[in-house]
Amino acid sequence: MTHDTDPASGAGRQSNGAHARSGRGDTDGHSEKTKGRGGKGLHRRTFLGGMAGAAGLAAFGAAGATFSLLTDGNDNEASAADATTATATLTVPDLLEGTASGGATSYTLTAKTGTGEVLSGVTSTTAGYNGSYLGPTMKWTTGDTVLLNITNTLGDDTSVHFHGAHIPPKMDGGPQNAFADGETWSPTFEIKDEAKTLWYHPHALGTTAEQVVHGLAGMIIVADDSDASAALPSEYGVDDIPIILQCLAVDSSGDVKYNVSGYLGAGLSYPVLCNGTNVDSTTLGFTATRKRTRFRVLNASPADIMTVQRGDGGTLTQIATDQGYLTEATEVTSIRLVAGARAEFVLDLEDAVTLQTVVTTGWIRGGSGTYDFLTVTPDASDSPADLPSSLNTITRYDTSAFTARTITLGQSGQTMTINGSAGTSMSSMAMISTTLDAEEVWTIKNGTQLEHSFHLHDVPFQLIEINGSTPTGVDLGWYDTFEVVGGGSIKIAMKFTDFTDDTYMYMLHCHLLQHEDEGMMAALMVTDG
Template sequence: MDNITEPAGSNDTTGDTGTTGRRGKREHSKTSRAKGGKGLHRRKFLGGTVGLGLAAVGAAGTTFTLLSKGGDKASAASSTSTLTIPDLLEGTTSDSTTTFTLEAKTGTSEVVSGVSSTTMGYNQSYLGPTMKWTNGNTVLLNITNSLGEDTTVHFHGAHVPAKMDGGPQVAFADGETWSPTFEVKDEAKTLWYHPHALGTTAKQAVHGLAGMIIVEDSTDTSSALPSDYGVDDIPIILQCLASDSSGDIKYDLSGYLGSGLVYPVLCNGTNVDDTTLTFEATKTRNRFRILNASPSDIITVQRSDGGTMSQIASDQGYLAEPVDVTSVRLVAGARAEVVMDLSDDVTLQAVVTTGWVRGGSGTYDFLTVTASGTDTPDDLPSTLQTIDRYDTSDFTARTITLGQSGATMLINGSAGTSMSSMAMISTTVGSKEIWTIKNNTQLEHSFHLHDVPYQLISINGEDPTGVELGWYDTYEVVGGGSIEIAMEFTDFSDDTYMYMLHCHLLQHEDEGMMASLMVTDS
């Protein structure tokens, strides 16, 4: 398989995703409706029935053809089911420290409807509970590994010491318990947790090791912002996976190129290919925290009626002000928060665009929200937080290149399949930097930075607008494109433990598109 590369067509960002004319640029604040088939569920790809797609020339010069994104659309949902709300994990507080207990374990679950799959989860068979952290508090997590193989737990988007970040340096074996502890320095935002060991991240995450983290602070006290978990503050974990008909979940290149595959879409662990989930909104205003926990596919969320939502947060917390949007486009690993004031029922749709070798593509209904609230909420605040845009004129500049050699993925020319082989970026506490992330392949990639949030300075040569002016930790870098990002390294230094920077298409990460970041004292 080493001579297989991926097609330029796999980074398709047109069609049902509501993008602008500039290549790959998201249109979060677009007011016209993103196109999509109302009431249709996602396309399934059956290995023997899909025609050959475009040929592509990879970075190493190899050429191949790939199955296209055609195929039969499934019919409208044949059933409904109530949305499952992940349990809220209760911590125990003693001496100003709140302790949470997690166990990474194996189990079985229905990923393909009617078929039992071998899965993984935290404290359960699939996915994990939601944790709530409070800014300024200290947390301790006792995490036991019962998987039968090494794992880590990375707190995606959290600003924590490198030794507590859950990167590959702190992998722990089956039967062991890892107990990171730290002060919560993050402001209000939606984070998530998932594995991050070398070479097994995709395998463990697609089998179900993922959960949401809600960070609260004093800004959440506004009565205008819903905050009652499971009542008007709703977690939405979306996944687009790959499986064969027997329920064997695929996670690497050889698995994705197998025959007879289907591409189930899940919401909070429930397959929604043939089922539209329902949620009864007992309050007029509802907040949805949306996480794309897919290994690679891009998911755009929109209303089936073309109506607007108010986006209030991106990856790294509140926007400066609410922004009316008709769609929210999330690359794998990204998050967003939206609120809707509902007087009528509304159905949310997901538009899936394959972001890797091959995968799902299509539009489907995944959640019908039944409006039953009779209260009148306060007006949304006109200002959510102050975001001072960086003046980067005196920032330290770096260029990070995303590349490939056959099926091996590279950052700055190195394949990060081991700690010793990774390219390493060195910086110091207090450093302010601007990085140009260049995608030197024709493949879809993204860029995730551990430790600190970043601002988008440019996207494919154009200035960010609307929600793109918020804070991020994961953002799309289209084939042949580039983004400029700016950040400031604060608080934490270490001369042994490193943070990671990588593509968050998990297969690409496992194939080497990962580098290390050492932050030391000035």
């Protein structure tokens, strides 16, 4: 994407091939190959016409996301010839420099509007942090104290949520932290998280989808001094690479859509973006100067699911989920990310490899197909050491004495609910009250036929069941965002540590942003008891 800042403004799921998740199996195009050696992958868009109004919502949720994918019958043998030739260069977001003073590291962000090309050759109104689209990457270190000075020049209220961070509710950036145009919000907190990939984005009531789809999103890297971190690639932009994937809905004039009426409009395109660049007909290139390269992937789409895989059918070495390192590096054939989810993997390269994303429509209508988004070409002669045999120790919860709750995701027309309440205002939200150090197991029940992406603020959770099945493989890692298929359920366990407040609340919600804005959000109050 090319951008010109407006001068007047100054806006999960993984598969290891053997384990089928969510009761559906790996039927989402995971095995699809590039059509033709050295060419772009199969590009397929679903344009669903003739639907209008809320009456079509349930039908779209149940069936509108289906699509047919073809395979070329090639086997999984990888070779350099499988790599797609890059036609543009990967843009790596700037690393935001912090300023150390008074025992804290300060970061300055300005939310602003601008313009850019979401569709090639068409100007769109966009938004970003410190620029016209997306935002810089922040790198925090465990144990440090950070101070953020965030100024709003959007012309509307906003907030900035630090998605996945374990911080006090007063600093969490939820709806209670919204601040007006012209104001600066300055949260400060200690970094208690261990090494992981987080992200930041708006979270004000009713405007989250609108602001995020126009570009207000950025990545956060948490670094620590663990043995695993020392053994893994960590030089930002060199062998530690952020990948922000998005699928948007845009009309021919460049207007980016964010709500039901917009998505039901005629003549829409559904571009896929990687770090802000449209990859519908472009494959980005990255030259790896180290043989082992680490990739941090974020699905910043408002709704669509992104499945990352190799174009040659080879495996990815996954090292982390949303909330940090796995117990060990794990070979997977694909990494499925629902909206808001993250994962990390490494590639050890001898030949060029093309990364693809399989897009699955998550809400009403949208993009579906397979896209070659990045070709990684090695230009290195180093010899990386073997990966550590152990990355992390994850002690599985014994939930026999945990407090049990059921959280029901529901729908009434266009209104989305949690436990029967529509969270379109703070007063109308369902309230979940708990106490410090409480240990709980929640059954997240999807009472709709729509896809949902469940996100919990404050603490990470472990998966106990996925549609009645015991999790295995990478599903045994730590999460904060996870897929709940139509009519399905997940069971999760967590412990509420460190932070309490009698006024400020955390949120739990669907991270399909339109569902969140339509009411699928509840409040979580953690008190001293």
